[in-house]
Amino acid sequence: MTPALDASVQVRSAPPVLSVRNLHAHLHLGDTVVRAVDGVSFDLPAGATLSIVGESGCGKSMTALAILGLLPQPAGRITEGEVWLDGVGDLARLDQRALRRVRGNAVSMVFQDPMTSLNPVFRVGWQIAEAIRMHETVSREEARRRAIELLELVGIPSPSVRCDAFPHQLSGGMRQRVMIAIALARRPKVMLADEPTTALDVTIQAQVLRLMKRLQQDSGAALLLITHDLGVVAQMAQRVCVMYAGVIVEESAVGDLFADPLHPYTRGLLASMPKPRHGAARQALISIPGTVPPLSRLPAGCRFAGRCAHVFSKCREAEPPLVPVAGDLGPGARKVRCWLHVGSEAA
Amino acid sequence: MSAPLLEARQLRRHFPVPGRLFRPSTQTVKAVDGVDLHVARSETLGLVGESGCGKSTLGRMLVRLDRPTAGELFFEGENIGDLDETALKPVRRKVQMVFQNPYASLNPRQTLGDTICEPLVVHRVGTPESRRKRALELLDIVGLQPEHYARYPHQLSGGQRQRIGIARALALEPRLIVCDEPVSALDVSIQSQILNLLTDLQGRFGLSYVFISHDLRVVEHIADRVAVMYLGRIVEEAPVATLFARPLHPYTQALISAIPLADPARPTPEVILEGGVPNPIDPPRGCHFHPRCPLAEDRCRVETPDLVGTQEHKVRCWVVNRELASSS
Numbered sequence: 001m002t003p004a005l006d007a008s009v010q011v012r013s014a015p016p017v018l019s020v021r022n023l024h025a026h027l028h029l030g031d032t033v034v035r036a037v038d039g040v041s042f043d044l045p046a047g048a049t050l051s052i053v054g055e056s057g058c059g060k061s062m063t064a065l066a067i068l069g070l071l072p073q074p075a076g077r078i079t080e081g082e083v084w085l086d087g088v089g090d091l092a093r094l095d096q097r098a099l100r101r102v103r104g105n106a107v108s109m110v111f112q113d114p115m116t117s118l119n120p121v122f123r124v125g126w127q128i129a130e131a132i133r134m135h136e137t138v139s140r141e142e143a144r145r146r147a148i149e150l151l152e153l154v155g156i157p158s159p160s161v162r163c164d165a166f167p168h169q170l171s172g173g174m175r176q177r178v179m180i181a182i183a184l185a186r187r188p189k190v191m192l193a194d195e196p197t198t199a200l201d202v203t204i205q206a207q208v209l210r211l212m213k214r215l216q217q218d219s220g221a222a223l224l225l226i227t228h229d230l231g232v233v234a235q236m237a238q239r240v241c242v243m244y245a246g247v248i249v250e251e252s253a254v255g256d257l258f259a260d261p262l263h264p265y266t267r268g269l270l271a272s273m274p275k276p277r278h279g280a281a282r283q284a285l286i287s288i289p290g291t292v293p294p295l296s297r298l299p300a301g302c303r304f305a306g307r308c309a310h311v312f313s314k315c316r317e318a319e320p321p322l323v324p325v326a327g328d329l330g331p332g333a334r335k336v337r338c339w340l341h342v343g344s345e346a347a
Numbered sequence: 348m349s350a351p352l353l354e355a356r357q358l359r360r361h362f363p364v365p366g367r368l369f370r371p372s373t374q375t376v377k378a379v380d381g382v383d384l385h386v387a388r389s390e391t392l393g394l395v396g397e398s399g400c401g402k403s404t405l406g407r408m409l410v411r412l413d414r415p416t417a418g419e420l421f422f423e424g425e426n427i428g429d430l431d432e433t434a435l436k437p438v439r440r441k442v443q444m445v446f447q448n449p450y451a452s453l454n455p456r457q458t459l460g461d462t463i464c465e466p467l468v469v470h471r472v473g474t475p476e477s478r479r480k481r482a483l484e485l486l487d488i489v490g491l492q493p494e495h496y497a498r499y500p501h502q503l504s505g506g507q508r509q510r511i512g513i514a515r516a517l518a519l520e521p522r523l524i525v526c527d528e529p530v531s532a533l534d535v536s537i538q539s540q541i542l543n544l545l546t547d548l549q550g551r552f553g554l555s556y557v558f559i560s561h562d563l564r565v566v567e568h569i570a571d572r573v574a575v576m577y578l579g580r581i582v583e584e585a586p587v588a589t590l591f592a593r594p595l596h597p598y599t600q601a602l603i604s605a606i607p608l609a610d611p612a613r614p615t616p617e618v619i620l621e622g623g624v625p626n627p628i629d630p631p632r633g634c635h636f637h638p639r640c641p642l643a644e645d646r647c648r649v650e651t652p653d654l655v656g657t658q659e660h661k662v663r664c665w666v667v668n669r670e671l672a673s674s675s
């Protein structure tokens with residue numbers, strides 16, 4: 001199976017279940033405004049997997065939280081943009097009550113930090129059972145039985161004992177799998193998964209990823225997958241958005257991105273992956289020099305200009321738009337935000 | 348060989364299994380069940396293994412955040428396994444830990460600047476002014492900005508919090524740092540910066556690391572030796588090049604073959620590990636790995652193999668060790 005091929009088919013045919021349009025989510029800290037999400041747009045077709053990758057702190061988690069109306073309070077606010085969910089409407093305009101219903105049913109989220117989203121004072125089995133009972137009328141015993149089944153599916157050993165454990169009694173990876181079990185319990189249309197497998201070893205990771213794929217096949221759920229693991233991206237996603245300092249700087253089919261990254265940031269990122277050493281002496285890893293500008297004091301031009309090896313005068317004057325690369329049009333087009341790639345037809 | 352900086356002998360840590368109301372439990376989880384290991388000066392020991400196999404529990408004992416249930420632990424030749432808090436204080440200055448869960452390990456009411464300074468305050472190092480300077484320097488070293496000094500943990504992204512944990516561990520210039528998944532929440536470019544920093548500090552100050560990670564490419568890069576854990580025990584230990592070129596234990600082989608390739612045209616092979624995930628509450632008899640092992644024979648189901656081999660390369664497997672013995 002080559003994900004890159006399915007991608008073009010899926011992306012061109014299926015209508016999006018989730019469509020994010022020009023989303024701005026800002027965090028207010030006294031006088032400073034952190035522009036965590038600063039004009040992000042993407043479409044997530046039914047049954048598809050879209051990955052978001054990017055620099056730590058660039059706004060990936062805030063994008064997911066903004067979609068669900070879970071921005072940190074009181075600092076966070078959606079200041080502009082729309083979040084269209086198929087069959088529901090614009091989530092950015094719903095009140096908290098309506099959003100809570102959406103979160104219990106149509107959209108579920110696996111949070112980056114399981115300890116903050118699991119309730120420390122309840123046993124994990126109970127928490128999963130509650131998620132089941134939120135959208136289905138089943139007896140307590142039945143919900144418990146299903147919770148145990150889900151724990152087994154995500155690879156927790158002796159699930160009927162572990163289901164009575166409190167979150168702090170589980171290892172990091174087990175907690176992460178409990179989160180995934182809760183998300184699956186809701187049988188969502190859209191799953192937002194923020195670093196869902198970082199705490200898992202590679203064999204359990206493979207098992208969990210297969211489980212998520214199966215859920216997608218069975219129920220047509222769409223997956224928004226935020227991860228730093230480019231191996232996971234390559235194995236799971238059909239399309240990828242690369243974020244940098246609050247904006248998407250490149251969007252393309254996964255095959256194209258790995259074969260021929262266009263944005264200088266994406267290139268730097270792919271080059272930074274540690275390579276198999278084959279017994280050779282340790283060499284310093286490649287990394288992108290410099291640091292990301294603070295999201296509260298962004299430069300005028302391209303946000304990557306301060307670290308870019310190709311920077312030229314125009315880059316410091318105006319921010320490049322995210323536009324399809326020359327010759328590539330239509331819904332599956334590659335897009336990049338870099339003056340090097342702004343062709344005549346895009347202007 | 349000179350005395351190792353850190354040495355563990357038959358370390359164990361057992362937890363009672365959670366009971367239910369009116370049904371207290373008598374079972375235990377043998378999270379760490381007889382681990383021997385050593386770390387030399389300027390050396391990095393990689394620690395890998397299945398989720399829940401006891402890596403974090405072992406790491407917490409190595410820095411004496413937790414007291415071993417049994418076994419001995421030597422740091423700079425001194426048995427620290429049983430020391431109480433007062434006696435441990437000088438040791439605490441020299442061993443630090445970067446926690447797997449950065450959020451839970453940061454005080455939500457403390458600014459990041461104060462968090463980084465805290466170990467300096469506890470050990471009465473420097474003046475408020477010099478500590479502040481040091482904290483700003485450390486923020487810069489881990490790729491954060493001065494404006495983060497006055498922020499609180501909840502105002503950071505996951506990867507930014509992880510870097511605060513690293514900055515805090517570096518503050519006292521320790522001899523040994525147990526890094527529990529220190530770069531898992533970082534993008535590969537910042538990950539490279541941090542790994543290069545750790546390597547650089549090791550070169551300059553002779554630091555030692557115990558480096559716990561699920562990312563085997565990272566372990567291959569950073570480690571000198573690697574120990575592979577399975578269900579509370581070490582099942583293989585070897586220099587990094589040997590382990591990746593010639594993994595011997597069937598579990599290590601499965602682990603290495605499951606690394607997802609960053610190449611969409613080459614799907615990761617379906618995992619070859621058969622059978623359910625083992626249960627540390629009631630571990631399989633004999634070799635803990637036997638229910639999932641393609642090589643298992645009768646003996647493996649009843650008798651526990653020892654971790655044996657050469658000084659360099661040790662493995663805990665009846666079949667592999669027999670074959671090694673007959674071929675040498």
Ligand SMILES: Nc1ncnc2c1ncn2[C@@H]1O[C@H](COP(=O)(O)OP(=O)(O)OP(=O)(O)O)[C@@H](O)[C@H]1O
Pocket residue numbers: 027028029034036054055056057058059060061062063072075112295501502503504505506507532533534
């Ligand atoms: N409550 C808050 N108040 C102010 N700023 C915040 C708050 N939470 C997050 N931020 C800032 O918002 C920016 C975006 O954070 P976000 O969590 O979305 O990053 P991320 O891309 O998910 O990073 P990572 O890969 O490290 O998880 C960061 O720079 C962070 O410092």
Ligand SMILES: Nc1ncnc2c1ncn2[C@@H]1O[C@H](COP(=O)(O)OP(=O)(O)OP(=O)(O)O)[C@@H](O)[C@H]1O
Pocket residue numbers: 168169170171172173174199200201362363376378396397398399400401402403404405447627
């Ligand atoms: N406080 C505790 N009470 C009871 N059991 C515990 C406790 N802490 C850990 N355990 C159990 O000990 C075992 C080992 O946990 P540990 O956190 O050391 O695993 P790990 O190898 O670090 O896993 P991961 O890779 O998922 O972080 C697990 O079965 C876990 O449930």
Ligand code: SF4
Pocket residue numbers: 263264265302303304305306308309310311312315320337338339340
């Ligand atoms: S716009 Fe300029 S500075 Fe920005 S990435 Fe492209 S070349 Fe580099």
Ligand SMILES: [Mg+2]
Pocket residue numbers: 060061062112194504505506
């Ligand atoms: Mg995040």
Ligand SMILES: [Mg+2]
Pocket residue numbers: 171172173402403404447527
């Ligand atoms: Mg752990």
